[in-house]
């Protein structure tokens with residue numbers, strides 16, 4: 002039997018790897034080796050193929066979906082951000098440089114060396130390996146040094162998707178042709194573009210951008226291409242090129258400053274995305290531009306570091322702008338201004354490697370920060386394009402460079418990046434870091450980088466939409482797309498349509514104005530003017546060269562029209578306001594007129610009331626007023642002369658008032674006529690307005706008068722019924738009365754009542770006896786030196802100028818009236834027997850009142866008694882008796898007898914002192 006072999010005993014301890022097992026590296030194959038074309042031709046570069054390359058040939062035939070980053074650069078050229086990679090030669094000192102070398106790197110740094118960098122130098126010295134191997138034209142493989150592979154298990158990485166990878170052997174012209182040539186061509190077509198060089202310090206950015214005299218970089222070559230193509234275009238299109246150059250550097254690491262490198266380093270300032278004060282020099286040829294740039298490079302801030310003997314300490318930006326002109330040397334109406342921007346960034350630095358201290362270290366912070374912000378902007382743009390809902394982060398605000406390049410960093414303008422790396426093994430970290438950061442930028446898309454024109458009239462430039470927005474718009478329906486297109490076209494054509502419409506309006510206005518003038522002035526030649534004007538304007542518009550002038554002219558006219566329209570509007574508003582004010586004023590005037598009419602009416606009513614009240618005043622008050630009987634005398638004189646034939650030998654006075662008041666409406670009264678019973682019309686009384694007061698005189702020789710009122714109303718002329726004056730009863734409300742009655746036809750009794758404005762007089766007399774009674778309404782005395790007249794009631798002396806010889810005694814013998822025109826007549830008033838038998842107090846009061854008071858009364862009484870025997874019996878009731886009767890009816894009381902109670906005082910009238918004293922005397926006389 003075979004003896005079974007037992008397995009080997011297990012070790013006491015077992016090590017379990019928790020980390021996933023490493024993937025085995027593919028065996029090195031000839032096909033995966035570094036292409037000979039890249040490195041074998043270069044004798045300076047040691048070829049080390051100790052690790053296999055990615056099987057590129059096996060994968061490239063596979064067609065990847067379009068969403069994935071396409072390895073085919075031709076497909077990416079049109080849409081993706083162009084990212085180029087250039088590998089600097091590892092040992093440039095071998096190219097004939099006799100400078101001191103440290104590990105194959107030229108060291109011109111005069112800066113004190115950091116002691117910590119000794120190890121670095123040692124490493125550099127012994128480093129002969131490279132970390133970057135060109136895999137193909139679009140990808141590279143970055144391998145860590147062996148030390149890192151072993152200790153930190155860092156693996157090699159492949160970075161692909163670059164627009165092109167330039168090996169260390171690539172010449173400047175090759176780089177230019179693949180990277181910048183297309184950009185310049187687009188620039189000459191009017192498309193702006195930007196090329197930025199990124200990379201660690203000393204990686205060859207400045208060398209790539211500017212180069213040197215023997216090996217010119219991108220800028221000199223671009224200038225040569227620009228002017229070469231410009232000359233080849235001939236006279237079809239003339240362009241003007243301008244050059245500007247500035248740098249952004251830090252001030253002690255605190256703030257950023259911008260200096261114009263073409264103007265001796267003058268400081269300029271950034272406002273939004275433009276730099277104010279930046280010099281833009283016109284360049285006519287490439288050599289001039291190169292010399293300007295060389296001068297600017299001398300002004301640029303540089304310093305020596307351990308990484309670069311002439312390290313750039315600022316971000317340098319060069320702008321070449323192009324403005325197209327016409328063949329005649331004038332600028333286009335909408336000139337195209339394109340700019341080609343080339344940016345040489347300061348290289349990111351590692352403190353350990355550069356050995357910077359102090360100010361250099363501060364500069365390194367600024368440089369690294371700017372590089373970081375630049376990268377953040379691009380990553381944010383990429384993130385936004387991948388996720389359109391996420392807005393673009395505004396990282397550009399964090400540095401002046403990114404603020405200036407905002408439009409590029411937001412994907413609105415065409416941009417290209419050139420990454421420069423150093424292939425040394427010691428540069429692995431910087432190179433790896435840069436490629437990791439920048440390789441995703443290749444996925445950034447530019448959808449609408451075309452700039453048809455940035456003319457001054459393009460108020461709304463066509464927006465450069467990001468890819469996501471573009472895709473969103475692609476989903477629109479055809480109709481929506483058409484509407485969008487229409488709106489875009491509208492925005493483009495808006496200036497033209499507005500100009501055309503303005504032109505039409507102006508023409509129309511002009512035609513209307515001329516036709517209006519033609520109508521007004523009847524000009525026959527205006528038609529020709531109209532035609533000429535239209536033609537000239539049309540010609541002006543049709544002529545392309547004078548389109549601008551016509552447009553300016555139209556704008557001017559339109560502006561004038563607007564001014565006039567606004568002025569007319571303002572004028573209209575002012576006139577409207579004035580009109581409203583005028584209407585208001587007219588209304589006020591109407592109101593005032595109405596008020597005035599009303600006030601007049603009211604005033605007349607009040608006057609009427611006043612007169613009415615005056616007429617209704619009691620005689621007690623009347624007696625105390627002054628007599629003015631001149632008017633009465635005048636009236637009597639006139640009446641005498643006028644009625645002489647009807648009343649021969651009789652002096653008759655009769656003043657009538659309120660005759661028509663009782664029965665007639667005074668409004669339409671035209672005349673009041675009084676007829677006497679002897680058949681003669683004695684008088685036509687004057688009628689006083691609306692007061693129902695008729696003033697007039699009637700004379701009758703002991704006869705009765707009749708009164709008629711003539712009225713003119715709408716019904717026509719009417720005459721009231723004849724009214725017998727002798728039968729007129731005394732109105733209890735006033736003291737107006739006319740009594741013409743006498744027993745003796747020869748002794749005419751006349752009753753005279755006078756009513757002036759403020760005076761009233763009542764005279765009742767008997768002709769034969771010349772008894773005349775006056776009721777004085779004024780103060781009791783009308784003094785006269787010639788002929789004292791005693792009134793009946795108040796012993797007033799009344800002088801009647803026209804009757805100097807007539808002496809009239811009142812019937813109560815208390816008054817004597819001297820009347821000049823009645824020389825033969827004497828009137829002695831006798832006591833009225835009818836009054837004496839009146840039983841009531843009023844009658845007593847009335848009877849006593851007929852007698853004068855005091856001594857005068859005592860003096861006159863004998864005369865009265867002697868004459869009473871001869872006089873016939875009279876029926877005439879004296880006015881004084883009526884007066885006293887009225888006083889008694891009014892209930893006038895003395896001040897001493899005034900009741901204490903308030904109620905008792907109601908309805909009583911307070912008398913004046915004169916009337917009270919009169920009453921007191923009368924009472925005393927009665928009770929005596």
Ligand SMILES: Nc1ncnc2c1ncn2[C@@H]1O[C@H](COP(=O)(O)OP(=O)(O)OP(=O)(O)O)[C@@H](O)[C@H]1O
Nearest residue numbers: 089093202203204205206207208309312313347348
């Ligand atoms: N492709 C190249 N061929 C030959 N020499 C190169 C190349 N690239 C760079 N150099 C040389 O390397 C040195 C450093 O290059 P350069 O100054 O351009 O680096 P940089 O990236 O601009 O550095 P920094 O960011 O510090 O300014 C220069 O002397 C330059 O001549």
